[in-house]
Amino acid sequence: MSAADRPVENEIRQKLIKEYNPIHVEVINESHMHNVPKNSESHFKVLVVSDVFTPLSLIEQHKHINNTLADYIGTGKIHALSIVSRTPVQWDRIQKKKELEQQQQQSNSSLVDPSPSCKGGFGK
Amino acid sequence: MNCLNNLYRASRLINSKSVFTDSLIVRSSVRRFCSASTQEQLMAKIKQQVTESPVVLYMKGTPEQPQCGFSNTVVRILEAEGATYTSHNVLADSDLREGIKTFSNWPTLPQVYIDGEFVGGADIMMNMYKSGELETLLKNSGKNKN
Numbered sequence: 001m002s003a004a005d006r007p008v009e010n011e012i013r014q015k016l017i018k019e020y021n022p023i024h025v026e027v028i029n030e031s032h033m034h035n036v037p038k039n040s041e042s043h044f045k046v047l048v049v050s051d052v053f054t055p056l057s058l059i060e061q062h063k064h065i066n067n068t069l070a071d072y073i074g075t076g077k078i079h080a081l082s083i084v085s086r087t088p089v090q091w092d093r094i095q096k097k098k099e100l101e102q103q104q105q106q107s108n109s110s111l112v113d114p115s116p117s118c119k120g121g122f123g124k
Numbered sequence: 125m126n127c128l129n130n131l132y133r134a135s136r137l138i139n140s141k142s143v144f145t146d147s148l149i150v151r152s153s154v155r156r157f158c159s160a161s162t163q164e165q166l167m168a169k170i171k172q173q174v175t176e177s178p179v180v181l182y183m184k185g186t187p188e189q190p191q192c193g194f195s196n197t198v199v200r201i202l203e204a205e206g207a208t209y210t211s212h213n214v215l216a217d218s219d220l221r222e223g224i225k226t227f228s229n230w231p232t233l234p235q236v237y238i239d240g241e242f243v244g245g246a247d248i249m250m251n252m253y254k255s256g257e258l259e260t261l262l263k264n265s266g267k268n269k270n
Contacts, residue, residue, distance in 0.1 A: 033193075058251055059244055066231055073231045080194065081232060083247050 008041035008078060012069060019068045020050035023088055030082070045082040049091040061085040166223040174227075175240040178266030179209035182224050183234040187211055194246035195234045201253045202236075207262050238265050 006029065013027045026047040031040040046065065053061045062083050072078045086094065107113045174180050179202065185191030187199045202209050214221035214233055225231055228242040236243045238261055243249070252258035 058248055062244065062248060063230070070231070082194070
């Protein structure tokens, strides 16, 4: 499907980019998981990582996004909106945690944990 | 009752001014008076409802048969926390379904209230459940005072 086939998804993404200048943004169309016609744009999940959220509480962050997307969610243009909002600091920690978990998973394939690789300090 | 009073007031107002004899104007004035007071009554009803028990859930369907995945998530979370809660099925009451959104200024359902305060929907509940914040909040709510 081309971008033109997903007008609502693209409008939502553009609105979020404009409002939050995000480090990371994802707009996921989850409509296929629900009892709606094929290619519907009714159920969305958004992930926004932005410094705008840093001074806000979780509920304030979600209210902010609800307001930004009020043309869609309040009007019935879309049926459901699931929100994940993160500050840059939180996002950084999530990424690092993921890296660590991946490392652990790799080492779990062997019976013995491998030692961490050399970072070049030997003999200094 | 409020609505009847308003209707009476409206009719007196209209009778006193002969220019307002058009029945259409009369009808629309009456309707405006009535809908304003119905809305007020609904807000008052909800305000009372959210404080009726420490944890109040507005959802689609019932805890036994949720009619929406997000509502189901919140039910599972509350059950995992061992919380006792009152639930309201908005699918059985369309006025409540819209009214609750106005009340909290929150456009989606489900909605959870703890000690009369709006806490959030499914995403926020899941966040708070994972962080342990919800457990603390529930512990400090009226939950343990029963």
